[in-house]
Structures are given as structure tokens and as C-alpha cells.
Amino acid sequence: MSVAHDAATLLHSEVHQELRVQVDAADQNPHFTHAVARVGEKNEVIAQQDIYAENGMKLLAKGARVNRSTHLRLIAHRLELPLDVVLCAADSVDEVSMVRDMERIISADPILRNITMRSGDPQGYKSILGTLHLPAPLLFRLTVMRDDRNDLYLHSLRTAVIAHSLGVRIGLSQGTLQDLFLASICHDFGEMHTDRTILSKGRAIQGSERRFIHVHPITSYAILSKIQNMAPGVLQGVLQHHERLDGSGYPSALTEERICTEARIIAVAETVETIARRARKRQIRIAIRLNTGRLDSRYLSVADELLQTKEDIDSTSDHNIDVAGKLARLTMVLGAWPALQEKIKHHKQSIALDFIGKRVRSIQSLAMQAGLSADLLECLDLTGDDATVLPELNVALVEMDRVIDELIFEVERRTSHLPDCGPIVEDIRKTFETPSVSLPSVEHTGKM
């Protein structure tokens, strides 16, 4: 058996092990319980039945409110039944409130309006929502998300609307559209089981904290797998939404046809959603082109088609352009690569580390496609005529930044179980991470 095959087998067994841990832990998580308590301070969260610990001790009586003081009892014990089964909120998310929220989101965003209008069924998301009959525990989770992590809630709804538009345009069956829509709404449930300070805006993620990011699709899967009759398309769509066709994704580094339709579409929808919040339509199309090879080209070209319109939509464009900083990072990574490549070539785990070369080559070719080079800045007049190309350059550089960040994630993931990799991983991290360039933050940025 080859070293690469060994590494892949180990990776899959790690994912299965993590899946078991997360399924066991899905019912009760301190970060989620804290979030419930915060929500309970402003929106009545009530025990809809007596709540018992696993050892039979009564913790809260039916009708009691959960808030900052009472929730400590829930954290201190292992519960007999999961929180989302025994609790309800007075002002709960339901299908009607979600339709209202989606209408508001679409009407406020010219890019989303454009995408839904061109899909062929602009109101279709409403009828799909009406057919889902969302179970109470799922609505409770969505309520906690809406009230405690509103950025994540809006990201989920926007992703669902875009994914649905793509699905309609492609001509998916009603059943697959339903699975896709539900998976899109729930894909980041696992984030609520993560310490939210790790994800706060503008904060760079430390090495050990990346594990929480890698785990969130597994946690989302674990949460949904506890809900009866959840369709396999929903579960797999959620579990695989960070997988990438070239094998650079997580948690299982799946490639090509091993990634299900729902997950491929969510990946494209998330990319459009993340960029749509900070860029113009034209810039989204550049970013779409830069993701070819990692995301499904069929769905990317449908997204590109849906974005076409005669007028140039000027959405909230990102004016905080740090072209010089981002270009410096890219230049440093590509400049340091030949020396690193030599080290990898002579390393004991050279076969297992081979994927790094592939990823760097794809970064090089993406940089070439985008016309990025070290001497570019010297050639550009940043205050004169050339200033108009900066937004486009910025989009390309933000994408490069993201690809480099993801490569660091991938290196850590794929080497954590391999012997003798500590020093070389440290070398890679030092070269690829630049303190002056912070990781894109989740507000919600697509970091997850």
C-alpha cells in the first residue's frame, strides 16, 4: 500500500472517528447552551416539559425560563433529552417568518434580486419552504441562530436562495430541490457548537483553533442525523459542503464525483454569497473564474449566467483595498516555494506531502490568469487611471489569500497523524502565514 493511500485511509478513519464523537456530543454542547441562555435574555425560552439529567435529577420544571442564571444547571449535567427537544422559544422562527426574512434579504440586494429573477422561478423558494414541514428541534436551532448569530442566519438564508436559484435553472427534480434548500439552510449549524470568539470579525485564527473549523461540517451532520427522517441528500450536502473537486477540501478530501450534487451546489452558492456581500457583480464573475477546478464548472457557469445583466450592479463594494499587502503575501509564498519544494522532495513523507506542490502550482496558474506578478505594483499608477482596476485586482487577491489560507488548513489536517512532519509543517506555516495579513473573518465570510 502506498504512503499516499495510507494517508488517505488514515484521514477517512479520523473523519469517521470524529463523526462518532460529534454524533455523541451533538445533543449537548456548552457553546450552544450559552447561546440559548443569551437568547433567553431577550426572547422567552421555555422548558416545554420537565427537564431531567441523565441520572434522574430534575433540573428545570415545565414552564421555567432558560436564561443566564438557570442555564448553568443545564451545563452542569448530562441531559436525558437534547435541549432542542425540551425547549421552545416564544418568538420562534417558522416557515412564514423565514419567507418574510428571505423577501427582505432579496429586495435589499440587487445581486440576489438579479439571480432569483433570472432563475426561471423567482418565487420558487417560498413554495419549497412550504413543503418542508420543518421539525420543531430544527426551528428551535434556527431561532437560536437568528437571535444569537444573526450574521450566520442571514448567510444561511442567502446561500439557500442562491442555491435554489441554481437548482431551478439546472432543472433539478422537486425532491432534490427540497434537499438542497434544507441542506443550505442548515449547512453551518455546526458553527454554533464552536466558541464564537474564535470566529469574531477581524481575528486571525490560531493553529489549534483551525480544528474547530474543520469539524463544523461533521457537527452539522451530527446535529441533523439526530432528526428523524432526514434525507440522505440533506445529510451528505451538509457534510460535504467544504469538499472541493481537486481534493483540497474537508473533512474527507473527497474528489470529483464522490462529492454529491447538493454539496457542489452549496459550495458554488456560498462562494457567490460571500463575494456578493463585498463586491460588484463584475468582481463576482472574476472570483467565479478563479475557482474553476475547485468548484463544479457546470454550476459555476450557471451562476455566471444568472449574474449576467446589462447594467453593472453597484452593490456594497469593498473600498478597503490592501492590494500591496495581499500582493506581498502572494509574492512571498511563490518566491519561497522553490526552496520549500526542495525540502519536501527530500523529506521522509515526500509522497504524502506531494499534494502541496499541486496546490502551489494551481495558485501559480490562478495568479497568472489574474495577471498578478511581483512587479505589478511598480507598473501601476494607484492614484491615476490604473486605480479603476484595483477593485478587480482586489477580488483576485482576496481569492488568492483564501486559497493560501485553505492550503495551510489542508497541510495541518493531512499531516496531523503523520510522523516526522512537525518541522516541515512549521516551515510551511511560517512561509505561508503572514502576520500582517489577517484571515478573512466570519461576518459571515465563508471561512466556514
Ligand SMILES: [Fe+2]
Ligand atoms: Fe457557510
Ligand SMILES: [Fe+2]
Ligand atoms: Fe461551512
